[in-house]
Amino acid sequence: MNKLVIVGNGFDLAHGLPTSYKDFIDDFWKNLRKKFNTSPYKEMVFLNEDYMGVFDYGKINSFYDFENNIQKYCKQYNAHYSYQSKICSIKIENHRLEIVEMPIFGFKNDFFRVLCSKSLVNWVDIENEYYNELLSRAKQISRDSEENDIRVLNQEFENIKKIFEEYLERSVINSFKLNEFKGREWIKLYDFFKPISIFNNNSKLLEEFRLKEDQKEIRQIFENENNGEKGNTSTYVLNFNYTTTTGQYLYQIFKSDYYNNLNHIHGILSNKDDNQINFGFGDEMDDDYRYIENLNDNEFLKNFKSFKYSQNSNYKNLLNYIDSDKFQVYIMGHSCGLSDRTLLNTIFEHKNCRSIKVFYHKREDGSDNFTEIIQNISRHFNDKKEMRAKLVNKSLCEPLPQDIRFQKKES
Incomplete structure (x- = not known):
């Protein structure tokens, strides 16, 4: 039984990094x-x-x-x-x-x-706003001005992406030591990244899986480890951020001789050889998508994420992983909004996806966003019965730690 950790912007925010839309704007x-x-x-x-x-x-x-x-x-x-x-x-x-x-x-x-x-809050709100604007122009503008109008929108969106990249480079990549934690609080999250193992000290792990066959498989993993055999489970981190905040965790896991893999599915800013971030919209299940597709104008499809996935092997590598064995999904700091709907549907409804565990954000006033996240997750399921069977109930979930900090670079 493997572990697929989905990392979103809330993960960076939990480390004190100024990566929210509000920080940027x-x-x-x-x-x-x-x-x-x-x-x-x-x-x-x-x-x-x-x-x-x-x-x-x-x-x-x-x-x-x-x-x-x-x-x-x-x-x-x-x-x-x-x-x-x-x-x-x-x-x-x-x-x-x-x-x-x-x-x-x-x-x-x-x-x-x-x-x-x-008053937009999350990055997914920006991507949704772009899609709404695209759809509005597709349905209302005249055929004579259609191509130019969409080209203008796409160029405007591209200019916003340029400023966004410049901001992340200046305020995050060049301002923080992303390979150096302050304090020892990071160990809390490190345990979450470790593959499924008896050494995770998760006494309620079996309750996170509904099917008896999955529970039996995990018990067998524990038994093998008790007998001195090395576990053959792995962690696969699907990082939706453009930063390298997960790298230090996986480095520690690698030192502990666990197998792990990291997939920057939307690109990474620190990679100077391939600095193309994938920022756009990814819901091909939307009822209006077919209408846009049937306009027979590729300019309307320019910022759909699925077409950018073909520029590298990241998406294929993900598919190979989820096809290879059963896995549990961890949601860490990802809102599971509609702008990633096609990709998340592929993961959540996959036959090898056996359990989905949410690490929610607990606010200072005591409230949290657990219900909001699972409501978003439900939109990625065609089969709601399957969704209810896979979702781990809140009593077994945990808030994402918010007190981990990276060192700031000297100015």
């Missing part, structure tokens, strides 16, 4: 003053250098702060604040007592404007 506005005229910032927004005084009316930590500063600036000069579509302007009186309208700020990237206007 707030960083954009924090750095706007010094970066607005550099690429790719200048492809995203326009800023009138004659009105740089807007930055002097309070610290800017978000788009909300930036908007407030503009309004304070206008109020200071008794100017009328106007915001229409992509352009923010002020109406002022010139030396000839004429009312003129002057642009202060504007969005060049309309999709970025849409994202900034909404």
